Amino acid sequence: MAKVPVQFTLNGSEKAEFVESGTTLLNALRDKIGDTSPKGGCHQGTCGACSVIIDGELRLSCLTLAETCGGADVRTTAGLAEGGVLHPLQRAFLDAFATQCGFCTPGMIMAAKVLLDRTPNPSREDVVEALSGNICRCTGYEPIIQAVLLAARANSQNAA
């Protein structure tokens, strides 16, 4: 099958690749570009581990075809830290012990980032709603909810 060219911005850098038609964004990111931060959990859009941000919206990269991302602004967990300094959400996930095996963590952080970008001071219910498309085997969710609330507090203190 003929390969198709795909060009998009990944975490601020231009990327250009040839992919098989029908390749998911998840596989293009992981296998072609080498960004393995989005995880392939179910490959059916039910677990949220592959969540990325495309043009400001939370998307499941396992259900998104790479060829539909031409010109898009794609953001993944790998691009969150700036100059070796962890993003407040990454810091909060560590401080709140919100990760065990870590497989769901990138998707959780992406979902939380979209929430905090739009709702800097979310309620607990807002956090639960924002994470409801992501499943976790290890933590029982409570430490993750607390981590997102912690990051929101850290952000508002920095802004003040």
Add this chain to the structure above:
Amino acid sequence: MAIRRGRGVAAINYPTGMNLGGDPTQALVHSTPTGNFMVTLSSVDLGQGMKQIMAQICAETIGVPTDRVVIDTADTDTGPHCMGTFASRGTHRAGNAVIQAAKEARQVMLEVAAEELEVNASDLETDGEGNIQVKGAPQKSISIFDVALSAHFKRGRSISGRGMFLIPRSYPEKETGAMKPSTCYAHACTVAEVEVDDETGEVTVLTVKNVFEIGRALNPKMVEQQLVGGSWMGISHALYETTEPYYPSRDHGGTDFNQYLMPGPGDLAETEIIVLERPSADGPFGAKGPGEMCANPQIPAVANAVFDAVGVRIDTLPITPERILRALKAQAVG
């Protein structure tokens, strides 16, 4: 038809490790030329934090800061033998093996330091910050960095140790059947409060209060993390998760992740965790295995709470609305 409340209690004890053909784990420890310590294991860190705990155990035994220890795990082709990470055995079995290996390495380290300081090795102690000093005369000291350099480049010694921990197989006595399947047990008690809708059969867990007795908590925050997750997993097993179909035919069963019911962050009960520490006699620094145990007591506690609420005993998991409604119907007929 009403929402009915119930409360259930359950207590369990849970063995650490297993009793099949004997339960061994081995560990190797060696120093790098700069005095860091490498622990080689074939055990796996699944996210429960084994690398952190093994680093703590090795560091404590040798007498160096935890960040001076590197843990290499999980290559069964090249690593020392381990039965694996399961049966809540990791900390207990691998931890004991690491202690033995680290003690041997510490002894060599002290011998090399003794040659450098021209004293007797038995007069030396570690300060926990990377130095070895003469007991009672801390001004006479040498850094472990320099000891390692000396061992590698001057003395031709390998600062290393071998560790082996084995719980031998226990056979039942022919007459009585008595045996010792485990040397070490963790314990837990859970009180669960539920609401059961006797019209729809739906169960809502309101609160889960857990007390866990886990030997010594070698890393209290990581223990708490595992217990909080385990408590949730117990509720999930009690009410939701199964790979079996609810109907007799396999055709009705789930075939993939999207048909496997696992609760999300919206289905959490108010959860309380209390940790009791009763150090075990044969555990590394008194530790037991809390891993699997922590997801067990919630299941009978929820089943008992459902009985308390609506008077039916559900003895098949998960406790689905359908099973409750069928039991209520049978009760009404009976």
